[in-house]
Amino acid sequence: MSTTPSFFETPSPAGQSGLKAWLLTHDHKRLGLMYLWAVLFWFAIAVTIGFLIRIELMTMGRTIMSAGVYNSAFTLHGVIMIFLFVIPGLPAIFGNFFLPIQLGTDDVFFPRLNLLSWYLYILGGILAIISLFTAGGFPDTGWTFYVPFSIGTKHNVSLTVFAAFVLGMSSMLTGLNFITTVHRKRSPNMGWMQIPLFTWSLYATAWVQLLATPVISITLLLVIAERFLNIGLFDPNRGGDPILYQHLFWMYSHPAVYVMILPGMGVISEIIPTFARKAIFGYRAIVYSSLAIAIAGSLVWAHHMFVSGMSDTAVFVFSLLTFLVAIPSAVKVFSWVSTLYKASIEMTPPLLYGLVFIYLFSVGGLTGLVLGAAGTNIHVHDTHFVVAHFHFTMFGGTGFAFFAALHYWWPKMFGIMYDFRRAYIAATLATVGFLFHYVPMFILGLMGMPRRYYDYLPQFSRGNGLAAVGGILLFSGILLMLINLLLSFRKRVKAPSNPWGGCTLEWSVPSPPPLHNFLREPRIKDYPYDFSEQLKSPPAA
Amino acid sequence: MTSQHDRTGTRIGMWLFLYTEIILFGGLFVLYAVYFHEYSAAFAENGKELNRVIGAFNTILLLVSSFTVAASLTAIRRQAKRLCLLLLAASLLCGSVFLVNKYFEWGHKFAVGIYPNSPLLASAPPGKNIFFGLYYVITGLHGLHVIIGMSLLALCLVLVHRDRITAHRFTILENSGLYWHLVDLIWIFVFPLFYLIL
Numbered sequence: 241m242s243t244t245p246s247f248f249e250t251p252s253p254a255g256q257s258g259l260k261a262w263l264l265t266h267d268h269k270r271l272g273l274m275y276l277w278a279v280l281f282w283f284a285i286a287v288t289i290g291f292l293i294r295i296e297l298m299t300m301g302r303t304i305m306s307a308g309v310y311n312s313a314f315t316l317h318g319v320i321m322i323f324l325f326v327i328p329g330l331p332a333i334f335g336n337f338f339l340p341i342q343l344g345t346d347d348v349f350f351p352r353l354n355l356l357s358w359y360l361y362i363l364g365g366i367l368a369i370i371s372l373f374t375a376g377g378f379p380d381t382g383w384t385f386y387v388p389f390s391i392g393t394k395h396n397v398s399l400t401v402f403a404a405f406v407l408g409m410s411s412m413l414t415g416l417n418f419i420t421t422v423h424r425k426r427s428p429n430m431g432w433m434q435i436p437l438f439t440w441s442l443y444a445t446a447w448v449q450l451l452a453t454p455v456i457s458i459t460l461l462l463v464i465a466e467r468f469l470n471i472g473l474f475d476p477n478r479g480g481d482p483i484l485y486q487h488l489f490w491m492y493s494h495p496a497v498y499v500m501i502l503p504g505m506g507v508i509s510e511i512i513p514t515f516a517r518k519a520i521f522g523y524r525a526i527v528y529s530s531l532a533i534a535i536a537g538s539l540v541w542a543h544h545m546f547v548s549g550m551s552d553t554a555v556f557v558f559s560l561l562t563f564l565v566a567i568p569s570a571v572k573v574f575s576w577v578s579t580l581y582k583a584s585i586e587m588t589p590p591l592l593y594g595l596v597f598i599y600l601f602s603v604g605g606l607t608g609l610v611l612g613a614a615g616t617n618i619h620v621h622d623t624h625f626v627v628a629h630f631h632f633t634m635f636g637g638t639g640f641a642f643f644a645a646l647h648y649w650w651p652k653m654f655g656i657m658y659d660f661r662r663a664y665i666a667a668t669l670a671t672v673g674f675l676f677h678y679v680p681m682f683i684l685g686l687m688g689m690p691r692r693y694y695d696y697l698p699q700f701s702r703g704n705g706l707a708a709v710g711g712i713l714l715f716s717g718i719l720l721m722l723i724n725l726l727l728s729f730r731k732r733v734k735a736p737s738n739p740w741g742g743c744t745l746e747w748s749v750p751s752p753p754p755l756h757n758f759l760r761e762p763r764i765k766d767y768p769y770d771f772s773e774q775l776k777s778p779p780a781a
Numbered sequence: 782m783t784s785q786h787d788r789t790g791t792r793i794g795m796w797l798f799l800y801t802e803i804i805l806f807g808g809l810f811v812l813y814a815v816y817f818h819e820y821s822a823a824f825a826e827n828g829k830e831l832n833r834v835i836g837a838f839n840t841i842l843l844l845v846s847s848f849t850v851a852a853s854l855t856a857i858r859r860q861a862k863r864l865c866l867l868l869l870a871a872s873l874l875c876g877s878v879f880l881v882n883k884y885f886e887w888g889h890k891f892a893v894g895i896y897p898n899s900p901l902l903a904s905a906p907p908g909k910n911i912f913f914g915l916y917y918v919i920t921g922l923h924g925l926h927v928i929i930g931m932s933l934l935a936l937c938l939v940l941v942h943r944d945r946i947t948a949h950r951f952t953i954l955e956n957s958g959l960y961w962h963l964v965d966l967i968w969i970f971v972f973p974l975f976y977l978i979l
Binding site for chain 2: 349350353412416417419420423424425450451452453454455457458459461462465469470471472473478479480481484487488491
């Protein structure tokens, strides 16, 4: 271990001590950690709300909340999860912390802009909180803010939508920063095909963020304008077309799901080779599939609108394009599994989360095809099937990738190791709970239970009861996981600089890294996943 | 913006940002395209109610201001500080006159009862309501961008005056100039879409 002070210990410049050292910092690592706590705060709230929704649906009729509260609760759950957790989660926390290190540089290209993004994120969060308690309370529209309801409802849509606008700006600026960093601050010895896959996935994500986010910005501004000025651009009585709103909304929001999943795929592409002690299968295929997903994923938005009214040609085209996105996703899954084949696998909590990701994401992806096919889509449109599919990809996918990333990089970020036993128990609990929670929802959806309804018919009660049991298991699993991670601060078991035997650059520096990341010029390998050195001298752990 | 003075990198960042601005307006142009397809006759008819002379004059104003901004950058690179200040002031003047014109245009329309949710538009045929609805949203958002651009140019004016922008350090002026050109460029599209429909 080196004796160089970590970025925590390095004294701040004069006049920037204590809290100021954090709030005025330009250091990407500190910003990553500041995002971490802010994002975890929102995650805890949204998970709790989701849990309460599940409990409400446990029995028929009123269980714990009124129908009005229920409508606001699922909107709040969606808005927080999407805009405050899933979108910023991986890029803003782990991207900020590790993208510069993986590129062999000392910071992102625009450090001050990075700080601004963080403040925009916090501002967006505060606006969301304010909207809860002012004029009419939190919206009851669902996170999609569909017109005409979002324009007519008395709830405080304007402020919430504005919060989403600000958060979009934050995410856009992060994307802009990452693209410029990859192009201009990459270590001069690092070619494009030597960039680690997590950074590659962030690069592809950043383009989608930049490409798509302004569309949601203008859409949300239009909702605000409609609410205040009542122009009638989406009002059919006055010449407007409500379907256009849906097009604009999904033009962003479908690419946004790739903003959510791509970094998760990047995390898994880091974890699998590390614990397989083997070069990743199909490095280039994974890189190109990330780019392919980013491009093709931007062209499939209208598959959310098969029942909204569209020409048959459009339905055919969007359905076909949706199927095409499945190919690069499958390429990735194939590469991960092939990496594991005949590898000397070392089981650890991050790998367990990674494996669960592969399974859950595959189920989520395949059920996505059921929804992408126009015929079956019409049968299950707006049912619990959609909700289950979405949670399999976004929670089972991105959520579990987020947990995997937490466990993988925790020792690097804080220099301490967590308890493995509790981590395994938590992961198992969460996975079993997850399956009990969402598999019944697929079946409920096929049986015809609509999404977002407060109450249901007697034939749906067994499925909802099972889902509630799953919800309780899942909730306790996540709680245990978070507690376990937090407990590591009390025990403070020191982590070595490379506890897993990883070979990307972040593992070549001390844990936690020093202020300028590298003590000497980093040595860039010809191939980022070359484990020959790690195999010669296995890690101490 | 960065300690390393990688001017290319800063420029890449700025261009990426400008790109997001284009997409922002792109969403509105999508709306325009769809509604123009639906109500082309009404658009052509109501487009004649807008004052082409003022519109053309405003276009010329913005083009001139784009020239002066570009020239101010050349001026500072040649260390002609006074000229640079003069050119920036001229750009600001053009921007202000543009806004004043816009104010009178809007004011006139308000006076004849054409404004969002006015009784006249509410009872008018749908094409008319949509045309003026889009007119107000797009020119309004553009006006907001003019104000932002002018604030940036005013900031540059102060910085040049205080010698914070010099022949060797002019990234802020360059990027503000790029932003101003974008505002200009968007107007070049907005002008024919509303004023020159045949």
